[in-house]
Amino acid sequence: MQSALPAGATLLGMILSSDKTTITSLTGNCIAHPLLISLANLHMNMRSKLLTNSFVLTVLLPVLKFVQKKKCMKGVLQDCLIHQFLDLILRLLKQAAKHGIMLSDPIGRSRYCFTTLASYIVDMPEAMMLLTVGGKTSPVTMVMYMQFGDSFWHEPRTRSTTLAQLAVVCSRADPNDLEAHFCEAQKFHLNGVDKPFWSDWIFADPSYFLTPETLHHIHKEFYNHDAQWLIVSVGESEINFHFSVLQPITSFQHFHEGILKLKQVTVSVDAVPPSVLAAVCVLMQFRYLVQLPRIDENNLKLISGALDEFHVKKDMIITAGARCGQHNNSIVPSIHNSGVTSQWTADITEHITEIKDPARSSNNINYDPQICRHLNRADKCRRFELAINLLDCDQSLQDVDIDPKDNVDT
Template structure:
């Protein structure tokens, strides 16, 4: 708002809020064209249309449109300079950057984050006796507490996140590479920072990617590393001064926040590089962090899930499985898996996949354990299982001391079984030559995750998923709008224009709201701003839909409810069923007999025998049948965060699925157990070894075969009127799901209330 009011055209905005555009409608057209991704020629062609010229807009060419956009108030300014490296390069080296201190001030001052900032370090415990420490975000860790204790009274601690990774701009025409450096605030709450649409990361720098002319090609990597640290020294100088002396910054509510060398030049860089290699050093003599107060690479270089966990699985764990089981068998097992909505289906196998994304790494992890079971040696299966357990344990949003102890014991269990991987020759080099050591950096890094959680917080908050996504909006989209030549300055120009448009849209929206309402509260401003980050696909909230239906007049809504909440889960059915009538078998009689004995509120267990008979009478004649349903859960660690709904099919054979599509789900069969805290307590192995048991406690896995709603006979009352039921066939869940059968060979199944279905599983 201050930038808007302090602009050179602020006096003109009193009469026309959208100057240099004539009106709000003209600004909407201009904003759409600027964000459309159309080329300059395409925009010129659009503006030359007769119907557009009748609008009498203030710009008639793309160049004129961009000229008007340049007049809008902007964010941090771009800087550039030419750098002379120590060794000659093929082309001049240019550095483009934002002042990172301006980026931090911009994020701190942004209204979107006004209620999403943490400034107070704290220690969180599970119990009043302070015996079990809880670690979540950065402000709950030892480092934040220690740093704040060393600062003078009244000084606020701000943390800066730097993320850098090379990426390809083009692959077929020239192989152009960009090296962006993104910056964000560690004080932003984790729940906001991890949202891809929050725009919490800004492009601070485009680091140069030069081509050196040194005759020894092995030296090119060292020279590039040294140049990067030299550039970071230039870029981060304002941050270093602010860290030493402190600086006054303004937050989004208008409050002021006060936050607060000997160089080695070897004469022969090649000799220096070889000497550094003897000590496993990179050869960089002046790292950029050397003179930043309260900084140590052992803590601020954090593990992150995308590269250190999921990439480790793909580069090593997956290769062990392929080497032991065989490439052809792995591919065949993946190709015959039943497709499940919401989960990737690898119909061509996985062994020859290229350019595999982190999302695909997670998809393979859903299936790999079931695929290798029975084909790989038991100790290798155990080793991969405990690594998978470790991988998911460390991605929790809340980790306490008890969890850290469990994570440590899981890692110890892997070390107990890892020798079997070497004994079977599963670890091989590129030439299929067995490797007899464990010199794997990503595997060794797992040892540092537990101390990292204590020092800087949970690992999931440092994931590179957000920054990898930001590469699309900050690099690839601007590059696609360029002329494919000299990318860096055009990327900067595109981002500068985009930032001006976002700021102008936000500011005019706030002003317009004040004009219409005469007075708007800070809370309403925040709500208005929260709608501004960009176009995202909203998640259908069946929890809210179900809650609204409950509050309405029962006479105004049709029954039964097709959206309802059961045991913390939202269940939704389409209004029109797939079938109106279908025949039934004796399992429904068993369901009714159980309901008569225990009442309609009981949880139905699994019966070993089918007690119903064909002569039994049913209190209904017809069934409504659905072929699919939707289940929606909340995040385990934050019940306020709603996950996308999962689709479960129970479709009979058709043209699309010649054998039908019957998805698997986890079923609750005992009210004393709750998913997911209790897990699959009481497995089917208990029933297999003790055939006298007639039921199973806890949770089991089964396939949906029929989703129905019975219609009661006229004049006959029964307690399950207007309720939905599901017929499940149960399976053993000893890593591979197999249909459980009775003595006569029939599949074992039961009718249970739909509300007992807990969650979909992809391991089918």
């Protein structure tokens, strides 16, 4: 991508993140849909720390209720609205990606910058909405849910493929005729959005910027898949019994009532058939390896080997009566294209400081303007504190007496 830019140009990789979050559950059931933005040029270790404020709130996307009676049409309207808002909000970034823009770096030098979309950190439902694909379809490859368990890498869902399908759909049905357009879109497993926000963003390809996200695609997937296979293999009452009789250990969580009502757990009991446990252990090894902070070619071979071994042993899970339909084949190509997965984690973008903390400081009325005002004032205080620290540092350097007889290296 750098080779496609003019000589001396600076590539600024934009990282976006959006996810609906509940502000209040008992008093009004208010929901916010924030869009956060950061820079891929920042070091991964610095960007992953909450105190660095590397992610900033760009806008609160609308969460509306429609008078349309059909539930599926309400979803199409909401998806179209989100894409239209993103297109409007990110227009300046798209123009800068196409024509470039002069910006100042931290030491005051002017640089010719191009803002490309490096990553969009989202969970699976929002990823499908952003890539305009329908239910039970992979947002990164051209496969349906029945093929999720295949052991080979399918054709990626590229920018050109999706836009070509949308062009065919629009030629068959007017996008303003919502129901007819949605029916035609379903034939290509699309969700009915006629113009994705990334369609005119140069270099923005869904197969690249939709990166695997550690929190949702690695950690939460364990309970949604691996733990469920073990529960089916062992039985609900049996696995709850094994966890309830474990000896409590200080500083470790003890599950007195079992694990069936939990959202995230780790499971390992002797009652699991050895063949099923072996397959799950291999998959866990794969998940540990993809979270390495540095991955080279040898690590990629180990990751691919662990995934291949799981595909060999997964028949044991199916034989035991547990469903096996994970789709992890896209992770290795994503590491090749976009780097390690740990830099795209959603841990830092779970809206604690950007949404929930400001909402708690409000009067529980008109959340959106109060959240923005709270963040604006907090940013001003942070900048003022930084300026004071820089001034104090400069003053302390001037107060240092240097003996001219001392040999000072310059």
